[in-house]
Amino acid sequence: MELALCFSGGKDSALAALLADPFFDVTLVTATFSVTDAAEHAREVAASLGFSHETIELDRAVADDAVERMLDDGYPRNGIQQVHEAALEALASEGFDAVGDGTRRDDRAPTVSRPFAQSLEDRHGVEYVVPLAGYGRATIDKLAAERLRIETGPSERLAKGDYEHELRAVLRDEHGDSVIDEIFPEHVQSVVRGRQ
Amino acid sequence: MELALCFSGGKDSALAALLADPFFDVTLVTATFSVTDAAEHAREVAASLGFSHETIELDRAVADDAVERMLDDGYPRNGIQQVHEAALEALASEGFDAVGDGTRRDDRAPTVSRPFAQSLEDRHGVEYVVPLAGYGRATIDKLAAERLRIETGPSERLAKGDYEHELRAVLRDEHGDSVIDEIFPEHVQSVVRGRQ
Numbered sequence: 089m090e091l092a093l094c095f096s097g098g099k100d101s102a103l104a105a106l107l108a109d110p111f112f113d114v115t116l117v118t119a120t121f122s123v124t125d126a127a128e129h130a131r132e133v134a135a136s137l138g139f140s141h142e143t144i145e146l147d148r149a150v151a152d153d154a155v156e157r158m159l160d161d162g163y164p165r166n167g168i169q170q171v172h173e174a175a176l177e178a179l180a181s182e183g184f185d186a187v188g189d190g191t192r193r194d195d196r197a198p199t200v201s202r203p204f205a206q207s208l209e210d211r212h213g214v215e216y217v218v219p220l221a222g223y224g225r226a227t228i229d230k231l232a233a234e235r236l237r238i239e240t241g242p243s244e245r246l247a248k249g250d251y252e253h254e255l256r257a258v259l260r261d262e263h264g265d266s267v268i269d270e271i272f273p274e275h276v277q278s279v280v281r282g283r284q
Numbered sequence: 285m286e287l288a289l290c291f292s293g294g295k296d297s298a299l300a301a302l303l304a305d306p307f308f309d310v311t312l313v314t315a316t317f318s319v320t321d322a323a324e325h326a327r328e329v330a331a332s333l334g335f336s337h338e339t340i341e342l343d344r345a346v347a348d349d350a351v352e353r354m355l356d357d358g359y360p361r362n363g364i365q366q367v368h369e370a371a372l373e374a375l376a377s378e379g380f381d382a383v384g385d386g387t388r389r390d391d392r393a394p395t396v397s398r399p400f401a402q403s404l405e406d407r408h409g410v411e412y413v414v415p416l417a418g419y420g421r422a423t424i425d426k427l428a429a430e431r432l433r434i435e436t437g438p439s440e441r442l443a444k445g446d447y448e449h450e451l452r453a454v455l456r457d458e459h460g461d462s463v464i465d466e467i468f469p470e471h472v473q474s475v476v477r478g479r480q
Contacts, residue, residue, distance in 0.1 A: 089426060110306055111427055186423060193398065193417070202389065209420065218418030221389070224401070227382060227411045230285060231307055 091217060092117045092179050094172070094189040095141070096250030097133035099232045099278040100220060101190030105139055106235055106283075107219040112186065116141045119175035121151045123254045123261075136282035144182065150174045151258050154251075158271050159263070164252070165197035171251045172198030180212035192220035192228055237281040242274055287413060288313045288375050290368070290385040291337070292446030293329035295428045295474040296416060297386030301335055302431055302479075303415040308382065312337045315371035317347045319450045319457075332478035340378070346370045347454050350447075354467050355459070360448070361393035367447045368394030376408035388416035388424055433477040438470055 091108055095101045095116035108114050116134040120127035120143050127143040134141035154167035161167070172189070179187045187208075191199055205216045220228060232238060252272070259267055287304055291297045291312035304310050312330040316323035316339050323339040330337035350363035357363070368385070375383045383404075387395055401412045416424060428434060448468070455463055 089423075107303070107307065111303065111431075188418070193401070205389070205420070209422075215420060215423045217420075217423055221418030222384070222414030222416065224405065224411060224413075226405075227285075227413055235307075 089113065089185045089215075090115070091186040091188060092142075092182060092184040093187075094119065094175055094179065095130055095134060095139075096190070097130040097280060098190070098250060099236060099238055099280060100192055100228065102133065102137060102236055102280040103228060103232050104188065104190035104219040105137065108188070108217070109139075112217075114139055115184070117144055117179055117182075118142075119144050119146050119171075119178065119251070121146055121148055121254050121258070123151065123257045126250065126253045133280050137280070138283070144175070144178050146171070146174055146178060151255060154255055155258050155262065158255070158259070159267070162271065164255070164271055167255065168251055169198045171255065172200075173204065175251075176200070176208060176216075177212075180208055180214045180216075184214065186215040186217050188217040188219065190220055191218055193222060193224050232278075235284050237284055238278050239281055240276050240278045242276065285309065285381045285411075286311070287382040287384060288338075288378060288380040289383075290315065290371055290375065291326055291330060291335075292386070293326040293476060294386070294446060295432060295434055295476060296388055296424065298329065298333060298432055298476040299424060299428050300384065300386035300415040301333065304384070304413070305335075308413075310335055311380070313340055313375055313378075314338075315340050315342050315367075315374065315447070317342055317344055317450050317454070319347070319453045322446065322449045329476050333476070334479070340371070340374050342367070342370055342374060347451060350451055351454050351458065354451070354455070355463070358467065360451070360467055363451065364447055365394045367451065368396075369400065371447075372396070372404060372412075373408075376404055376410045376412075380410065382411040382413050384413040384415065386416055387414055389418060389420050428474075431480050433480055434474050435477055436472050436474045438472065 091112035092115050095118050116139045118127045118130040131141045154171045158164050158167035287308035288311050291314050312335045314323045314326040327337045350366045354360050354363035
């Protein structure tokens with residue numbers, strides 16, 4: 089079964105790929121607005137893990153809508169959620185048997201509700217799979233430490249392949265540096281450098 | 285990491301074991317009231333899959349309470365849920381690093397809510413993992429067909445290792461055959477005969 093997994097180059101999506109690998113023909117796919125080199129970074133991580141990798145271009149309007157939402161909200165969660173759903177919709181039209189992502193049990197954003205999952209499956213004739221859905225943070229941290237070489241640091245410093253990196257760039261271009269700190273609280277991110 | 289997985293000998297818990305196998309030191313554990321030979325059946329299936337197997341004895345009061353609940357409700361769901369939660373509680377006290385089960389995304393009973401999962405983890409110092417939580421029925425059926433040798437048939441005919449088999453026996457002993465048909469609608473069950 090061919091599975092296309094949304095891939096950011098981060099710990100969660102890399103571990104999701106490893107969990108799925110024995111059971112699916114996995115392609116890692118990075119959705120991009122081509123605003124930064126995020127997708128290129130994700131491609132390098134995918135190669136370091138031994139997976140094939142593709143990029144999928146999202147409409148710039150998706151990024152602009154998400155940034156507007158973040159500015160209105162004053163926090164990033166709903167904007168990131170919108171981008172994630174748009175990425176899954178795009179991916180589900182690409183002809184894979186199944187699409188999935190690296191969301192986990194305790195994630196707050198992005199998350200995929202059961203109704204959204206069912207609707208995605210029904211409308212596109214694909215299966216939606218979430219390898220980490222049944223795992224909490226502690227288990228994922230242990231499995232990742234066993235299986236992945238990981239670098240951690242402030243989210244702003246590390247080159248990343250996820251939506252946040254590109255959405256920050258759009259925000260900065262259009263609204264200046266100060267807005268970034270207001271909307272995105274600084275937090276530690278992880279970047280995968282290969283398998284253990 | 286040592287993972288104890290609740291195991292019925294059915295398709296879902298067998299597939300959950302296969303998904304977890306590359307990442308955990310898996311022991312399959314069947315909870316039993318020793319009312320039927322269900323646990324012995326599950327042990328044979330576990331052996332056919334190449335996993336180590338243990339049984340854990342649940343208090344007969346758990347079965348009696350569940351049967352009372354089923355009689356009151358007129359359907360089995362809440363009674364089965366009670367037994368599943370009691371089994372996880374018992375398993376979580378056995379000293380494994382992690383405990384889990386074969387529930388899947390679309391299951392109605394048993395299911396484990398996030399608050400119950402968090403509480404189980406906090407009270408017992410274990411991790412709770414659900415390998416199939418991110419997979420729907422269609423995906424699970426395909427993976428099971430690829431990886432498992434499966435026999436299907438009416439739920440009443442097949443010898444099974446799950447709670448339902450023993451709870452039916454308790455119901456029959458105490459309330460006669462006619463109650464069984466009222467509470468448990470006939471449905472097709474699967475029994476695993478080994479790996480593909």
